[in-house]
Amino acid sequence: MLSKNQVIAFVSTFAVIALTSSTAFAQDAAASANIYSMFSMMAIAAGFGIGLAAFGGALAQAKAAAAALEGIARNPGAADKLFTPLILGLALIESLVIYAFVITILITLQIDASGLLTAAVGG
Secondary structure, three states: OOOHHHHHHHHHHHHHHHHHHHHHOOOOOOHHHHHHHHHHHHHHHHHHHHHHHHHHHHHHHHHHHHHHHHHHHHOHHHHHHHHHHHHHHHHHHHHHHHHHHHHHHHHHHOOOHHHHHHHHHOO
């Protein structure tokens, strides 16, 4: 039986190979296809970036809230002392997700839709 770490290592290695093998066997393409490729990779990077940031932020916030609630359950008198650091920690975690969102928006704004339209029409 495979352990959890072995399964994660296999799946991540397979994902990397599957995502990069298509470029290894690609034929030479015209300049317009390179525009599609570049902008599509930017869009994929933006999507993965915000997805990973939201997933990581949600996990971190859940762990912080669970730890604070466990501390309050063990010592109800410490609820007032735990509340402020909890809110501060949640705000800092959320700020990292917002930074990732801003970077994703900046990447998305670099995609030139007019260039793609011109390349598609062939003009």
